[in-house]
Amino acid sequence: MIGELFRLGEQKVRPGVYVRWFNDGALAKYSRAIGIAAAVIKSNWGPLEKAITIEDESDILDKIGSGYGAEVVKEIFQGGAYTVQVVRAGTGGALGEIVLKDEEGTDTLRLGTKYPTSRQFTVTIRTALDVSEKEFIVFEGDRQIEKLTFKSGENEGNHLASLLNETSKYFDAVVLENEGSSIAAILNESVKGGEDPKVTAQDYVDAFGVIEKRFFDGITVDSEDPIIHASLQAFVNRKLREGARFTGVVGEKITVPFETRKNNARSFNDFAMIYVGNGFETKTGGVDGAKAAGHVLGKMVSASYKSSLTKKTVRGSVGVYGELSSSQYNEAAKNGMLVFSLNPDGLAQVDYGINTLVSVASEEDDGWKKIRRVRTRFELIDRVAFTLSKAMGSGDGIDNSSDGRQYVITVANGIINDMIMEGGLESGELIVDEQNLPKGDAAWFKFRDLVDLDGIEKLYLAFGFQY
Incomplete structure (x- = not known):
């Protein structure tokens, strides 16, 4: 994959573009999207362990049938996704x-x-x-x-x-x-004798190996099983190390005690995982668990990389399913649990656009806790890595000379300027890493003064009245 992670001082064996991130001033960052989601599900129709593309909600029944998995995919479209890559998990079963x-x-x-x-x-x-x-x-x-x-x-x-x-x-x-x-x-x-396949946790793991061959911005499953959630996190983290940058989204039923949900969210502690802890009401009933996670996934991938989920309303909602107390909303925010709250019009809204990261590592900052800023950072990394990879493969490549390195800097800084104009970044520049000088076929660079923009999500208003 292009943009595989490297550790400071590490010498890779193969040629390529390698990236890392570091805390350069404790500034926060985030977001990205082109509308493609992925889902691994159980269903009563469709090929087993094969990725299929669904481009419209009306095609769900013909391509994957009905049931809970199909309802999760429907919520992904309801959230706004343009395309969903789906794998039907399982083995066995019987033809009718x-x-x-x-x-x-x-x-x-x-x-x-x-x-x-x-x-x-x-x-x-x-x-x-x-x-x-x-x-x-x-x-x-x-x-x-x-x-x-x-x-x-x-x-x-x-x-x-x-x-x-x-x-x-x-x-x-x-x-x-x-x-x-x-x-x-x-x-x-x-038509008689037909049976759906049996589906185990290992079948989900096998299906992740199938879906990874497709491109998407985020992935979910139709299960509330913590074991399957952990397998999804392991898959997302493996692909991140290999250079694929996308986010996993999971949800849990409101029947699970709040303390358990809070602890489950916190246990991920991962900027690449989103945990949805309650749901929203519609005219036909409550939507929570994997279905609510699907809706959040659809919202996320269909929005601009610099768009925040905070306070985004749920179209068609009539309230919150599993509404929390004020103190519980605070606890959810502190423990990496994305939840829905009521907006002033009585509609469900995403209360705070956060992922599950609660304790940052030394190479991270608090910006990695925000969905918008993670997607902005992924967007920057992908744009720079893919652009430079193409440059390395065109013509005579890029010489490891002062001119060649300046070309790399010019390309990267041009991308930064583009994202500043788009409103995704405030500042930043690429320079040669002075602590790791160029050698042989390797050159080290680093971004400095890189500030990605956040939205105003907390307003503090002081009113000075006089009589």
Whole structure:
């Protein structure tokens, strides 16, 4: 990955662009986004352990079915994400099957669902309005989800099998015998035997290995299990070390005691992990846990890198689900728990746009506690690292000379100036690291006076009245 971390004084074996951060004056920083999220879920439809792209909320049912995992993905879109990369976790399960017979009652075609599933389908085969054709219709409950028309008469079995294998979203077909016979009519005959796969914590870990091949700005899971949350954190941290900069978002149900939620949030202590500790009310009920985390993820990735989540309202909300007391809101803020509160209009809002970092390391500062400033820092690192990596690979590369090093400085400072104009940074410049002089094919640089902007989130107003 471009932008892999290096320790001060470390000599890397491979050529590349390496980055580190350090506390240069205890100034805070943060944010980034292009609208792509990722989710690892359990579901009742879709390929197992394979990344698929969902570009619209209306495609959720066709691509991943229904259930809690699908609801989490829906909340990611509701939060504002443009695209969600999804992996269906699990192994095993069973395909649903139905056998079609000919007019004499002989088994002719075996249809199997494309994926292991518990979805309840029924199939109807009937003569079309044009009597030279027949219709193959699939229902899920009372909803028609697919209708295909095939030619009746000779070779109906082959015609229908080819049609299904080429165009059906739901079934594959295998010809058994008498493929030349006509297919007997059936009405709402059930597809039987289907089962969803079993899903374990290891299946989530395996799915992380699949999703890492895609690009995204943040990732979540459809689980409130702390073991799975820890696995997600380990994945996010591994990818950060390898040069991928994105954020993990998890949530916990409001039925979990507040003290437990607070301690669970604090235990992450990680600027790359966000913990959502309560939820919001809608007209159809409360949204908390993994679904609330999905909504926060959607809000985060769809906003500008310099946009703060603090006080951002939840569209369609009618209140807070699991509202806290004033002291609990303070405790949440001190322990890295992102929560929802009421705004003056009675809508749910993100109370404070924070991640789970509560105790900063020596190479960090308090800016790493804020979602906006982390994303700003990630944005700067990515822009500089990717731009310089391309420069190293073009033409004759960059000479390790005073001119070559000045070119690196010019490129980086140009990016800084761009981000100052965008309102993401206040100041900063790249210089040669005077404590690590250039040598051979290696050159060390550092940014100084780097100040990323925060939003005004705490207003202190003094009113001086006279009579």
